[in-house]
Amino acid sequence: ATPSGWLAEEVKRSPILGRFPVSVIPYGLDLEEFSPRDAGSAREVFGIPREAKVILFVADGLPLFRKGFEVLVQALEQLRRWMPDLHLVTVGHHNPTFGHQVPHSYLGHINSDRLLSNIYSAADLLVIPSLQDNLPNTVLEAMACGTPAVGFDVGGIPDMIQDRQTGLLVSRREPGPLSAAMLELLQNPDRRRALGANSRRHALSHFSLEEQADRYCRLYTEILRDRVLH
Numbered sequence: 001a002t003p004s005g006w007l008a009e010e011v012k013r014s015p016i017l018g019r020f021p022v023s024v025i026p027y028g029l030d031l032e033e034f035s036p037r038d039a040g041s042a043r044e045v046f047g048i049p050r051e052a053k054v055i056l057f058v059a060d061g062l063p064l065f066r067k068g069f070e071v072l073v074q075a076l077e078q079l080r081r082w083m084p085d086l087h088l089v090t091v092g093h094h095n096p097t098f099g100h101q102v103p104h105s106y107l108g109h110i111n112s113d114r115l116l117s118n119i120y121s122a123a124d125l126l127v128i129p130s131l132q133d134n135l136p137n138t139v140l141e142a143m144a145c146g147t148p149a150v151g152f153d154v155g156g157i158p159d160m161i162q163d164r165q166t167g168l169l170v171s172r173r174e175p176g177p178l179s180a181a182m183l184e185l186l187q188n189p190d191r192r193r194a195l196g197a198n199s200r201r202h203a204l205s206h207f208s209l210e211e212q213a214d215r216y217c218r219l220y221t222e223i224l225r226d227r228v229l230h
Helices: 005-013 039-046 069-079 113-122 137-144 175-186 189-206 209-229
Strands: 053-061 086-093 104-106 125-128 149-152 167-170
Touching: 039 113, 053 069, 053 113, 053 137, 053 175, 069 086, 069 175, 086 113, 113 137, 125 137, 125 175, 137 149, 137 189, 149 175, 167 175, 175 189
Parallel strands: 053 086, 053 125, 086 104, 125 149, 149 167
Antiparallel strands: none
């Protein structure tokens, strides 16, 4: 059982595991803990300017190459020409250092789901510039909080971001297209809110803990039935 369609295809190509049947069962979330919060109150708590255009980047290790932080930095350098009120919020281990002048709030490593849900709610959008990834929980969590995501069309990210329905997928893994996608949403608050509402509905339908458990129960029941029949 894999959490993403991408990883399922990798398993099928494996000379060791390819002979086994594969099921795709996404991760589940506590959708009570990860739910939309009041953005204004959340920004006040974390000291984020109320009127800023807030981009959120979350990663366990912020400097990780595969998470694409360097690409994000270059994209922000382009974006700030059009968005002077841009504000970057980062969450994770290690305060990232970069040379441009975009205002930045580093909130450290957060263990509390309730605090994380407030951070997601404080953002206008989550950016997921991963160059390699499976089914990053950050996207699931943002969607559950009604925050649309912008990310590259890699790994399991397309399993979550439905392009122009729950966020924007960027096909070219380059700063320019990523910057353009972020600008498109930041300049259109009504569309951003619509994508956020779609994200929450999609999370409720596909990424609850109950749905994850049901899928495993159905899988185990099917396996046991096949064993009895044979």
